[in-house]
Amino acid sequence: MTGNILASHPPLPTPFGCAMLSAQGDNVDAINNTTRLTDDERMNRLRLIRSDNIGPRTFSSLLNHFGSARAALERLPDLARRGGASRPGRICSEDDARAELSGSQKIGVRLLAPGEAGYPPRLAMLDDAPPLLGVRGTLDVLIRPMIAIVGSRNASGAGLKFASQLARDLSEAGFVIASGLARGIDQAAHRASITGGTAAVLAGGHDRIYPPEHEDLLAELLHSGAAISEMPLGHVPRARDFPRRNRLISGVALGVVVVEAAHRSGSLITARIAAEQGREVFAVPGSPLDPRAAGTNDLIKQGATLITQASDVIDAVEPIMERPIELREPDDDERFDFEPEASDRACIVNLLGPSPISLDDLIRMSGASPTTVRVVLLELELAGRLERHGGGLVSLI
Structure with missing residues (x-):
């Protein structure tokens, strides 16, 4: 299906074979241990x-807005009220958080x-x-360059x-293979x-593995x-959880290889x-x-890179690995604590509807400041009235 890339591809940089790459490989200096x-x-x-x-984006806005998680927790009821909630949503208790931390350990x-x-x-x-990611196993592999299959x-x-051969060749070249532990291609790539x-x-x-027969593979x-x-x-995966999981599969990786996929x-x-994440x-x-x-085949028609061997993947991601990794800095104007004017809030809510709209369009059409629009969206989300979509789009529920 594919030849040995060690014979068909020039040797990779020395750090590729190390457990933790230096700046010569996938540059993690910008965020390692910061x-x-x-x-x-x-x-x-x-x-x-x-x-x-509260999802990851809302969490980030709250943390940037109030400076700490404790301060954000104190303001949740007021923000939800301002967003139109008849009663505040459930706030996770200290006892529940301690129980999860203890159970995780x-x-x-x-x-x-x-x-x-x-x-x-x-x-x-x-x-x-994810604001907090549950990780288990040999953590060093999580900072090495990954390819998702x-x-x-x-x-x-x-x-x-083919999935097995590709995973084996990429692994021998120094890449960590990321996948979703599912049956079929995922299982073959992991093994x-x-x-x-x-x-x-x-x-x-972590204690609710799906499918259950892959508990031995995970171990x-x-x-x-x-x-x-x-x-x-304790969370048993539901159908809607898998797209959320999928964004993590692509998010950890330099690129994603799709071996077989039917429509939808x-x-x-x-x-x-x-x-959308800018991955290959x-x-x-x-x-x-x-x-x-x-x-x-449709992906190839739409511009995905056609591959038939591991060296095709390596050639495409090597230039990416030379770029430093930097965390996204929060916008300075997200840090100010204020309550939007009622007229601004009414205008922004009126522009929202069941059809998704971008943040930039809301700012332009409302004439309000970016901070005002973000705060109103935050209030609506905490009230359970806002849905966030891919590509920075939002809609009213």
Whole structure:
């Protein structure tokens, strides 16, 4: 299916084979060990992200706006009231947060913030990066360069063989293989890269593995690899959790390889999210007669890079690896604490509807300052009235 890339491709830089890359490889100097939360701040951040109507973007806005998780927690009821909530949403208690922290420690899960050692550096660059990521296993692999491999759960024999060969070759070249621990292509990619290190991205909590028959695979890969999840312990994955999981698969990686995917498959969602995140998207061509290749063939038509061997992936990502990784800095104007004028709030709410609209369009059409628009959106979201979409779009529920 593909030759040995060590023979067909020039030798990679020496740091590629190291457990932790230096600046010559995937540059993590900009964020490695730059953050260290106190125990109290970690607990308060956990309380904040586990509270009602708060996702990663809302969490980030609150933290930037108020400076600390504790201050944000104190303001949640008032913000929800201003957004039109009849009653404030549930705020995670200190007891519940302590219980989750304790339960996580018992099974070897660490809850890390962006910028802390072990948090995948490319994931930390995203504006919807998990505020606290549950990580387990050999954490060093999470800061090495990753390639995601995804595809059909009902994969063909040829697809499974290619996914295994590709994962093995990329692993031998120094890459960590990221995937979703699903049946089919995911499973093949994980198994072929266990020795070199592979990262499993979970849709549920660390104690609720899906599918259940892959618990043994997860236990095996944790010896030299790692598992990550943004979900709390005890969370059983639902259908809507898998697209959220997919953004993490692409988010940790330099690029995403789709081996087989039918139309409307989860793998195509991963590819779309990867493109939105600025990741490279690769697709393996397949027979036009096989519906499992319909999605990948369409990706190629839409501009995805066609690959037939590991060196195709390496050639595309090597230039990216030379660029330093830098965390997104919060906007200075997000830090001011004020209540928008009633007229501004009414204008912004009136511009919103069931059809998604961008933040830039809201600012331009309302004539309000960017800070005012962000605060109004924050109020609406905490009141459970706002939905956020990909590409920075929002709509009114």
